Amino acid sequence: MTTPAAPEGKQGAPGAPGGGGSFVRRDQLIQIEEEVQKLWEKEKPYEVDVGRLRRTEMGADGTSDPTKFSSNKSKLVAKTGNLKTQWEIMAALGIPEEEIPRFADANYWLDYFPPRQGCKRDLIRLGTAVDWRRSFITTDRNPYYAAFVRWQFMKLLAAGKISFGTRPTVISRRELQACADHDRLTGEGVGPQEYxxxxxxxxxxxxxxxxxxxxxxxxxxxxxxxxxxxxxxxxxxxxxxxxxxxxxxxxxxxxxxxxxxxxxxxxxxxxxxxxxxxxxxxxxxxxxxxxxxxxxxxxxxxxxxxxxxxxxxxxxxxxxxxxxxxxxxxxxxxxxxxxx
Known part of the structure; x- marks a missing residue:
């Protein structure tokens, strides 16, 4: 394997890491990144069309549930009490303060971030493995996704797996909706208690x-x-x-x-x-x-x-x-x- 020649590095402040303020190593890594990403764009290694899976293979892991995730580190940070508010995070991103309240509308996120911030471009530069052909919007802005969810519930209803009614659950009186574990800063693992x-x-x-x-x-x-x-x-x-x-x-x-x-x-x-x-x-x-x-x-x-x-x-x-x-x-x- 031939190692690409190192480009002429930019000079930084004296005493900076990398040999007297040189950015040669950093620039070389960036060049390798760009070359590999161009190769990925050409070869499309993440665009895979999977054939029909056998019944025994379905549900073997958690990949079939796109909303199933956990992050123990983020929960640990949340317990320290040093977690920034959403307002502070958005202000740190450079969003004007007079515009932050507009994000209370879920649809405004779709209008603001994709065209202005280049989210897809940034994710590609990070090297994320994503098949972008399968990207879609999971709100009512996308009528096809809404129809897909409706079809799922119709199937479950026809099979007798779900029914209309009520059930005991932990709710947020302020939000007037169910409050699952990942929605809570405290009180994780607490469920309805029968007395x-x-x-x-x-x-x-x-x-x-x-x-x-x-x-x-x-x-x-x-x-x-x-x-x-x-x-x-x-x-x-x-x-x-x-x-x-x-x-x-x-x-x-x-x-x-x-x-x-x-x-x-x-x-x-x-x-x-x-x-x-x-x-x-x-x-x-x-x-x-x-x-x-x-x-x-x-x-x-x-x-x-x-x-x-x-x-x-x-x-x-x-x-x-x-x-x-x-x-x-x-x-x-x-x-x-x-x-x-």
């Missing part, structure tokens, strides 16, 4: 005779909402436990003195039944029937029937819970309590 609620009925008439305490004051406030057009409401203290089998024979319920509690309207049973929804959809035979059932459920709002106004909640709820605000909000997302 059993122990309902302890409050004898309000006896509480009225007790000495004045924050608890009895809460009962006094409850009187305003004690009655409904359908009759009187039942009031319960609700305690959560991971071991309901130990509750037999319990005689005491302790309230955290410094805790903040409130009275929250509740339903006698959840306003959504996931198992019943799934059973009904499994009974549908054809794809058209399954699509019609899913569309009907979405249109009727069966999974959202606990969302109502204050006046509607006062008229509908025949039960109330004494619990913390956090617990009430948690139960509201499970259709146990009304959600405004």
């Amino acid at each position: 059993t609620l122990i309902k302890l009925r409050v004898k309000t008439e006896e509480a009225e005779e007790a000495a004045s305490t924050p608890y009895t004051n809460l009962i006094d406030q409850w009187k305003t909402y004690a009655n409904t057009p359908k009759g009187s409401r039942n009031l319960f203290l609700v305690a959560a436990t991971l071991r309901p089998e130990t509750m037999y024979g319990q005689t005491n319920c302790y309230v955290l003195p410094e805790g903040e509690y409130g009275v929250f309207l509740a339903f006698d049973k959840p306003r959504v039944n996931v198992e019943q929804q799934q059973q009904q959809q499994q009974e549908q035979q054809t794809l058209q029937e399954k699509l019609a059932a899913a569309a009907a459920a979405a249109a009727s709002g069966d999974t959202l029937e606990h969302i109502m106004t204050r006046e509607e909640a006062l008229a509908e709820c025949s039960t109330a819970f004494i619990c913390s605000h956090r617990s009430a909000l948690n139960m509201a997302y499970q259709a146990r309590n009304p959600k405004p």
Whole structure:
């Protein structure tokens, strides 16, 4: 193999690495890079047309999932607390501050970076192995990709692998969407935790005779909402436990003195039944029937029937819970309590 002759190097500041400020070695590496990249452009080693794979080869690794990735290093850096904000990163890229807010629109990223920053050119110069024939946009800007995703879900629905309904998941109340592990700065590995609620009925008439305490004051406030057009409401203290089998024979319920509690309207049973929804959809035979059932459920709002106004909640709820605000909000997302 013949080593290319070193070009005449540029001179830098005295004492710089590379022999008295010479950039000969660096320039030689850049020249080799350019020659190899021209060879890659000509030979196209990354453009491979793979034949049909045997069934046994599918799913052998994680390459079939384009969104499956992990970076332990980035998570470690995030834990240090020195992670820059997205605003600071974009400002460091030279993007004017008055333009940064425009990136709140996902489509603006497509308009800004490809033509102005030459992302494809930079990736090629880095030597990334990419078959650029297969590049595409994964947002609704690309109707073909949207149709592809829709086709996938139709196939899964027809095979009975998915159904329309609800499921327990960790959500972000600020973003109003599911919050997976890679979306969190803290709390990784935390999933939905199933608790059993122990309902302890409050004898309000006896509480009225007790000495004045924050608890009895809460009962006094409850009187305003004690009655409904359908009759009187039942009031319960609700305690959560991971071991309901130990509750037999319990005689005491302790309230955290410094805790903040409130009275929250509740339903006698959840306003959504996931198992019943799934059973009904499994009974549908054809794809058209399954699509019609899913569309009907979405249109009727069966999974959202606990969302109502204050006046509607006062008229509908025949039960109330004494619990913390956090617990009430948690139960509201499970259709146990009304959600405004």
